[in-house]
Amino acid sequence: MIESLWGALPEALQTTIVIVAKIVAIVVPLMLTVAYYTLAERKVIGFMQVRIGPNRVGPRGLLQPIADAVKLMFKEIILPTNANRFLFVGAPLLSIAPALAAWAVIPFNETWVLADIDASLLYILALTSFGVYGVIIAGWASNSKYALLGAMRSAAQMVAYEIAMGFALVGVLLAGGSLNLGDIVQAQSGSILHWFWLPLFPLMMVYLISGVAETNRAPFDVAEGESEIVAGFHVEYSGMTFAVFFLAEYANMILIAALTSLLFFGGWLSPFQGVPLLGEPSLFWFLLKTAFFMFCFLWFRATFPRYRYDQIMRLGWKVFIPITIVWLLVVGLAVVVELPWWFD
Amino acid sequence: MGFDKLVFYVFAAVLVFAALRVITCRNPVHAVFYLVLAFLNSAGLWLLLEAEFLAMTLVLVYVGAVMVLFLFVVMMLDINVAEMRAGMRRFAPVGVGIGILLVVEMALIVRSSAFSPEKFGNLVRSPADYSNTKALGSVLYTEHVYAFEIAAVILVLAIIAAIALTLRKRPKTRYQDPARQVSVRREDRVRLVDVPSEKRG
Amino acid sequence: MLENYLPILIFLAIGLAVGGGAMAAGFLLGPHRPDAEKNSPYECGFEAFEDARMKFDVRYYLVAILFIIFDLEIAFLFPWAVVLGEIGMFGFLAMVLFLGILVVGFIYEWKKGALEWE
Numbered sequence: 319m320i321e322s323l324w325g326a327l328p329e330a331l332q333t334t335i336v337i338v339a340k341i342v343a344i345v346v347p348l349m350l351t352v353a354y355y356t357l358a359e360r361k362v363i364g365f366m367q368v369r370i371g372p373n374r375v376g377p378r379g380l381l382q383p384i385a386d387a388v389k390l391m392f393k394e395i396i397l398p399t400n401a402n403r404f405l406f407v408g409a410p411l412l413s414i415a416p417a418l419a420a421w422a423v424i425p426f427n428e429t430w431v432l433a434d435i436d437a438s439l440l441y442i443l444a445l446t447s448f449g450v451y452g453v454i455i456a457g458w459a460s461n462s463k464y465a466l467l468g469a470m471r472s473a474a475q476m477v478a479y480e481i482a483m484g485f486a487l488v489g490v491l492l493a494g495g496s497l498n499l500g501d502i503v504q505a506q507s508g509s510i511l512h513w514f515w516l517p518l519f520p521l522m523m524v525y526l527i528s529g530v531a532e533t534n535r536a537p538f539d540v541a542e543g544e545s546e547i548v549a550g551f552h553v554e555y556s557g558m559t560f561a562v563f564f565l566a567e568y569a570n571m572i573l574i575a576a577l578t579s580l581l582f583f584g585g586w587l588s589p590f591q592g593v594p595l596l597g598e599p600s601l602f603w604f605l606l607k608t609a610f611f612m613f614c615f616l617w618f619r620a621t622f623p624r625y626r627y628d629q630i631m632r633l634g635w636k637v638f639i640p641i642t643i644v645w646l647l648v649v650g651l652a653v654v655v656e657l658p659w660w661f662d
Numbered sequence: 663m664g665f666d667k668l669v670f671y672v673f674a675a676v677l678v679f680a681a682l683r684v685i686t687c688r689n690p691v692h693a694v695f696y697l698v699l700a701f702l703n704s705a706g707l708w709l710l711l712e713a714e715f716l717a718m719t720l721v722l723v724y725v726g727a728v729m730v731l732f733l734f735v736v737m738m739l740d741i742n743v744a745e746m747r748a749g750m751r752r753f754a755p756v757g758v759g760i761g762i763l764l765v766v767e768m769a770l771i772v773r774s775s776a777f778s779p780e781k782f783g784n785l786v787r788s789p790a791d792y793s794n795t796k797a798l799g800s801v802l803y804t805e806h807v808y809a810f811e812i813a814a815v816i817l818v819l820a821i822i823a824a825i826a827l828t829l830r831k832r833p834k835t836r837y838q839d840p841a842r843q844v845s846v847r848r849e850d851r852v853r854l855v856d857v858p859s860e861k862r863g
Numbered sequence: 864m865l866e867n868y869l870p871i872l873i874f875l876a877i878g879l880a881v882g883g884g885a886m887a888a889g890f891l892l893g894p895h896r897p898d899a900e901k902n903s904p905y906e907c908g909f910e911a912f913e914d915a916r917m918k919f920d921v922r923y924y925l926v927a928i929l930f931i932i933f934d935l936e937i938a939f940l941f942p943w944a945v946v947l948g949e950i951g952m953f954g955f956l957a958m959v960l961f962l963g964i965l966v967v968g969f970i971y972e973w974k975k976g977a978l979e980w981e
Contacts, residue, residue: 447726558889
């Protein structure tokens, strides 16, 4: 019955339905992860500071994110006077859409990838560069000094670290010989020592730190800097408009964690390759690695004091760019002479 | 009509609309956003032509970098629209002249045989695993290496020009230099003076 | 090749819909009791005394220009990285020269103090 109904649909509609179903299968778990990531953040930082963290809503505080979401839903959305309404409402959309759409090219294992395009790495870099618009527009449309200051800081910072990030990605391309994320993971197969974290160690560090800076997370959160400019670019946002920025930020953090595990830590490949059963590549390994880097984001926030703005800019321009340029040439030479073990 | 044709017409229509709005918008910030929209749609058109690498680079460089600069500039300038419109009558003939010139030039190029379909033989859709980044790379750094190095020189020129035009030292700004603060020694700050004690009378 | 891009187009639309839907829900469910004080931009409890869209240090423009140049450099590096295995030593040396010329520019900008924030 269902099958005959399905068969009666035109082919184009069938494809579209399949694609939409796949997208829902990515977005819904992602949104749930974001919700529980916020709880994990408060719990983890709580424990690191010898506190308990949220524990009132539901057993052990497990319903806290749901309560937060419902609360935000019923809050008034304030449109500040003199704000440019169209852009004010549009800015959160411009930050959430790229943060979600980047997941289209993330491979979860050998076969699970929504859009297997050749230039997937380039696509991700292009989308990341688009993310800066949400911040700038939010800051400008709010017509508030704090928001504008936060937006300018954040834009200059994201721009500086995007370069370091781009150079680090070029290093991965060199080693993997392809722009496709799936091929890059396949190029790392062998053992834990074949993964790119070892030959590309400096680039891996640069990528991870730039990832933290790109998402405006502590210790690089001068754009929000709640002790000086209150909340930076989203100071005027309330209720669901704020929640959308929040979703985008956390989705981006998870994206960076997933990319780090794909590009430098073998994605779905097992660290015990060759061992029976445990050595099988699977989705589990990919999620485990991603979860570890997500934990790192929280760990950094609990550990490091905030950088000063001039220190952030110095780190981006004067430390990371020279390191990446030098290491790119080293890796390039290694590829040309086909250095055994990794590049033969 | 195939689906890709439909996509083409949607992209093309939005592109033309956005381009028109860029020049008709009153608010310069809105004009910049319409220009971003125009770039995104032309990236879509390039994708339809299977110019994957160029489409992505268009978004990366123009949308991600050049338009950010435009926004910085336009947002922070006090633009008086009335003042700008004052010169309209005077500049209109020049603008129209340049417009006509451009249209004639484009018509000459588009109508010339260099772009006729026969010139390219049979156009075939590339297979799914075709990488035009690879195709581009294999000629850019070998056959066209000279032009490639010239590009480096032009970029350096741009760096130098940008610095020469915008870098101003402001001697009046006061700022902390933590390195100097930390490296201060006792002798730099404290001077011990021998003060003879008053005679007790 | 093109059929691979269809999911991306749909994903972008769904991304916009997720954000738009969430905000629409907020507008529908939340209260609307605006008043002049509540809607005034946040400024430490003071009345806002001038237009917030102020002029910025020219340094920000310089950063943006330098960013464009480095972004272009990255665009040149991408195809190179993908084909380096095939074009070999010649391609490598071509890029060494390219980066060498640009490093000269980078050193110039460093020495001129264009990267200082004070």
